[in-house]
Amino acid sequence: MLTTTWEWIRLLGFLAYFYFTISIIFGCLRKSLFVKSHKNLIYHIHINAGWLGLLTVIAHMLVLVLDNYEPYTLIEILIPFLADYQTIASGLGTIAFYLFLIVLMTSDVWIRTMRRSIWKNIHFLVLPAWLLSLIHGVLIGSDTANGLIIIFYMVSAGFTLAILLARTIGHRKKKGTAPNHNL
Template sequence: MLTSTWDWIRLLGFLAYFYFTVSIIFGLLRKSPFVKSHKNLIYHIHQNAGWLGLITVIGHMFVLMIDHYEPYRLGEILFPFTANYQSLSSALGTIAFYLFLFVILTSDLWIRTMNRSIWKKIHFLVLPAWALSLAHGVLIGTDSENPVILLFYLFSAGLTLSILVARTVGQLTKKVDVSTSHHK
């Protein structure tokens, strides 16, 4: 049972990482050459998981400010490297938040006014954001020594990286196939 703000901080942070991971995995799958059907469903899971990640990370940040054990001031949450508690690890989470926020705003609110190639470059900022959030969770998370939590981090990282590699290889193979068919 969640009885303290610290429990809520941990839960919301972990959920934010989970939702962002789901969003990235489904985003990678949607544009992968090996996924042929259900692209609309995959897109909606990708988009909704991203928003759930953003909402839960904002909740995580809010509860950090009302915690009695190790309260953060608003400036410590908003400005990287200013937190008294584990400044570097906290900064990783702050930077990840800004990257996720930028990607979601450009993808869902400003996409129609942006150049597609610029949007695509911005959108891939989710990968460093996700890596920073993973590092933040592992380094500052009080549950990081729990084997189940560590296994989840390893599994989610392995799955995400595997899908990224498979998508990249699939797209490169597709480009090579198209290039060779034009030369025949």
């Protein structure tokens, strides 16, 4: 049973990273050449995991304000690198949040008002956002010393990178040998 705000903060941060990882994996699978069936299911997992990640990271940020041990102010949460606690790691988390927010807003809210090429370029901001969230979790997580947590980070990062690489290679083979920047 979770009893302290710090435990809730860590759980919510961990879950946000997990949901964003799932969203990225299923987003890559959705457009991959090796997935022929269940594209609609894959799409819905991709979308729902992204929104669950956003809701979870917002809860993570709100509980940080409530924490009595190492409380954050709203300004420290919303403006990168202003936090007193773990300034760099906290700032990376804030930047990751804004990048995820931009991707989700342009995907579901503003997608109909912009050119597809612009949307696609914005959508790929999810990759640096995910990487920043991984670095944030590893650097600031109080449970990063736990072997199972390290294994989870390594497996999730390895799997995500493998899926991304497979998708990239598949698209290059489909288009010929010329690099394709419109994955």
